[in-house]
Amino acid sequence: MPITPEQSVWFAETFTKMVDNVEQAVLGKNHVIELVLSAMISEGHILLEDFPGTGKTSLARAVSQTVDGTSSRIQFTPDLLPGDVTGITVYDQKKGEFEFHNGPIFANVVLADEINRASAKTQSALLEVMEEGRVTVDGNSRPVGLPFLVIATQNPIEQAGTYRLPEAQLDRFMIKTSLGYPDRAATVRILEATADVKQDLAPVVTPQVLLGMSDLARQAYVNPLLFDYISSIVEATRTATQVRMGASVRGARALTKAAKTWAVAHGRTYVTPDDVKLLAEPVLSHRLVLDAEAEFDGVTANAVVAQIVLDIVPPARNDLV
Incomplete structure (x- = not known):
């Protein structure tokens, strides 16, 4: 059932309230907050490549x-x-049976700090739960609950003693972005109100309302021409000369889901080419593997995706009506 204009207006108003609420604790990062909340509503996960002390824990x-x-x-x-x-299974001697003790992954928002410092075996423990929302230990499968968002971070500077995330793990993240340092105006606000930056926020929505927002976002209209446009962008990442491995079908699906949520969050019942263009870099760039020569020349995945978006002509708005 298509989303109605009234539902899209309610969605956009609620989304704005959520963004404003989070921004009380993370000043001057409106766009990043929108990306994080869009990923959560789209049932995706976030990878933050950031320096220490930029507010990652506060954001989560x-x-x-x-x-x-x-x-x-x-x-x-x-x-x-x-x-x-x-989590692990422990034998209770009093009860004479094994009991499962939940690990920290059983939460609505999980901050996986400096994920690339753990071994590949530990990193892979996140694969199933990020994709399926459940944990299997000793043959028993347990759901972690909904909503569920993993915000993983890695430090772009220190590489000693780290384990690079494999492509299979990177592909599980819907969006890769960066908080970065605040601009001067935001820094001044932080310094002027150091004691007043809110650590405890009042809830804006319940988990059930957020799940309802996820259902509404899935109902946003996508013109068949836009499906073809998204497919063209993804295919171009695979044929680009600087790229050894392009974006997968999972990347195309993630871009479509994120674009739907972004459209409804901004008061529309339908997706536009601008939604796709805005989200292409944060959704697709981390899924690309560049060849060695391109990396040596300083080419970045973001630059490759940005050029692809410039080169591919989107469908005209008149054709989408």
């Missing part, structure tokens, strides 16, 4: 408080084991 906590959910933080280190993430 603020998002969970805004949706009246639970949050947890996992500090990834080389000695972290898969059971430290998912």
Whole structure:
């Protein structure tokens, strides 16, 4: 059933309230907050490549408080084991039976801090839960609950003692972005109100309302010409001369889902080419593997996607009506 204009207006108003609420704790990062909340509503996950002290933990906590959910933080280190993430089964001598103790992954918003510092075995423990929303331990499968958002971070500077995320893991993240340092105006606001930057926020929506927003976003209209436009962009990432491996079908689906949510969040019942163009870089760039020569020449995946978006002519608005 298509989303109605009245529903899109309610959705946009609620989305704006959520963004404004989170921005009380993370000043001057409106666009990044919109990306994070869009990913959560689209049932995706976020990868933040950022420097220390940019507010990643504050962002995760603020998002969970805004949706009246639970949050947890996992500090990834080389000695972290898969059971430290998912939980373990322990034998209770009094009861004479095994009991499962939930790991920190059982939360609505999970901050996986410096994920590339853990071994590949521990990183892979996130694969199933990020894709399917459930954890399997000792043959028993347990859902982590909904909504569920993983915000993983990695430091772009320090590479010693890190394990590069494999392509299969990167492909599980809907969006890769960066908080970055605040601009001067935001920094001044932070310094002027150091004691007043809110750590505890009032909830704006319940988890059930957020799930309802996810259902509404899926009903946004996408013209068949836009499906072809998205397919053209994804295919172009595979044939670009600087690229060894392009975006997958999962990347195309992620771009479509994110564009639907973005459209409704901005008061529309339909997706436009501008929605696709705006989201192409954060959704697709981390899925590309550049060849060695291109990397040596300083080419970035963001630049490749940006050029592809410039080269491919989108469908005209008159054709989309």
